[in-house]
Amino acid sequence: MPNLVEIKDHELVGFSEQAKLDFIASISDHKKELLAEIGRIETGQNSGSGNPEITSTMVKEAEKLFSRGSLFKSTKRISAVWRIVSVISVLATGLLFDVAKMTEIIHVLLFIGCLLLAVLSTTMAYVRD
Structure with missing residues (x-):
């Protein structure tokens, strides 16, 4: 069962149809980047070779890092x-x-x-x- 993020119609007032599609695509891209950041944090903290265990603290830390920009941005x-x-x-x-x-x-x-x-x-x- 997939987890869904709900975007209500009143939150998208004034968006054209194309803008709505672009907004959803942008959220999808940010989701991928945030998940990658969480994975990097978990990898750095996981000392064993077992299954990954992602905690609430890791998610909050990734959110802080992601909001400031990834630490692993490629330099031009x-x-x-x-x-x-x-x-x-x-x-x-x-x-x-x-x-x-x-x-x-x-x-x-x-x-x-x-x-x-x-x-x-x-x-x-x-x-x-």
Whole structure:
């Protein structure tokens, strides 16, 4: 016997037919994500190899985590690239900082270029998050 979630008609006042269908699909998607979060919590707390045992506390914890967003969201590749560029450019800027060589125009331009790249990439890495 399946458990059903009831949505009353008065709760959907103003919804078009397509909006109602989309709302039901959205609830279904959230159900899958919430169940996956509960499964991750249970797996982390289950020390044995027996059947899973999901408690009320696990459900409430998953609800809190889910309402804030899953801890296991995949990071976007561009964000990861900005972080890598940020670290490398900051390191390169530090290595290029040599007061004795700051009289050479090429060295100064290279230092300023790395510094600007470091500032840009660090800013973009934080803005993307």
